Amino acid sequence: MNSLIKIKAMLCVVLGLMSLAVRAEMGSGSFSNDFTGLVNLWDISGTYSQSGAIGSETYTIVMDANGALTGDGTFDYNDGVGILSANFTIGGQVKSAGSSLKVTLLLTITSGTGTVQGIPVTFKAALKDTFTLDPNSHELIGKSGGKLSVTIPSLGRTISHGVPSSPAAVDLGPGVDGIWGLSLTLAPNGTVYSGTATINLSNGKSFDLNATGAYSSKTDLSKLTLTGSDPNFPMNLNLVASFNGTNISIQGLKGKAVGQKLKFVVN
Numbered sequence: 033m034n035s036l037i038k039i040k041a042m043l044c045v046v047l048g049l050m051s052l053a054v055r056a057e058m059g060s061g062s063f064s065n066d067f068t069g070l071v072n073l074w075d076i077s078g079t080y081s082q083s084g085a086i087g088s089e090t091y092t093i094v095m096d097a098n099g100a101l102t103g104d105g106t107f108d109y110n111d112g113v114g115i116l117s118a119n120f121t122i123g124g125q126v127k128s129a130g131s132s133l134k135v136t137l138l139l140t141i142t143s144g145t146g147t148v149q150g151i152p153v154t155f156k157a158a159l160k161d162t163f164t165l166d167p168n169s170h171e172l173i174g175k176s177g178g179k180l181s182v183t184i185p186s187l188g189r190t191i192s193h194g195v196p197s198s199p200a201a202v203d204l205g206p207g208v209d210g211i212w213g214l215s216l217t218l219a220p221n222g223t224v225y226s227g228t229a230t231i232n233l234s235n236g237k238s239f240d241l242n243a244t245g246a247y248s249s250k251t252d253l254s255k256l257t258l259t260g261s262d263p264n265f266p267m268n269l270n271l272v273a274s275f276n277g278t279n280i281s282i283q284g285l286k287g288k289a290v291g292q293k294l295k296f297v298v299n
Contacts, residue, residue, distance in 0.1 A: 057277075058220045120157075132164050135174075136161070217243075223247045
């Protein structure tokens with residue numbers, strides 16, 4: 033073999049070794065990934081206040097790991113004829129609908145009080161708000177309507193009527209931004225993984241998951257399944273990732289968490 037052939041052979045070996053060096057590998061240890069700009073995960077928990085020319089309301093919403101909403105608030109109304117105030121409770125749900133996030137709020141008043149033309153009254157109300165989240169304007173936009181029942185104790189009379197549906201909008205709190213990350217700890221055994229993971233929201237909330245999966249040397253990718261550790265709050269995420277040292281690169285994500293469907297694939 034002449035010198036030129038030997039040099040070419042050596043170069044081929046070196047290039048091959050370099051190719052092996054930059055290949056991905058099995059993940060082992062702790063990793064983290066920020067999904068900002070890839071896919072949002074929203075938690076609308078927080079305290080909200082709205083006020084207009086004749087009334088105001090303040091309420092607090094808590095969202096759980098299933099996307100269910102609970103909360104309470106206060107309501108005050110004064111149009112010069114009627115003066116009403118009440119405490120109310122909130123129920124509802126956050127869920128995905130295609131690429132949109134839908135929010136349903138159910139507001140219930142069971143023992144409101146006030147006056148109408150100076151006459152004492154009590155009232156009950158059941159209102160339903162349906163919103164779509166607009167990330168650009170940072171608000172919930174939709175409509176509101178329901179039913180109202182007013183009792184005039186001095187007359188022994190109750191009047192009930194519907195509240196016509198009308199446009200409604202609610203500004204999101206400053207901490208509601210859809211930003212989230214994932215921390216992951218993996219222990220490989222052969223080509224199989226076990227471990228744990230945590231979804232970390234920007235408002236400080238976190239949700240723990242169990243991690244299982246396997247590595248394929250043919251595709252040089254790891255496929256992981258993350259499932260919620262609390263059976264009362266089912267979550268399931270399927271990840272396709274590559275690992276190189278302490279770095280993780282997410283190639284694809286699909287599943288459901290916090291009542292929302294998540295999906296993206298690296299082109």
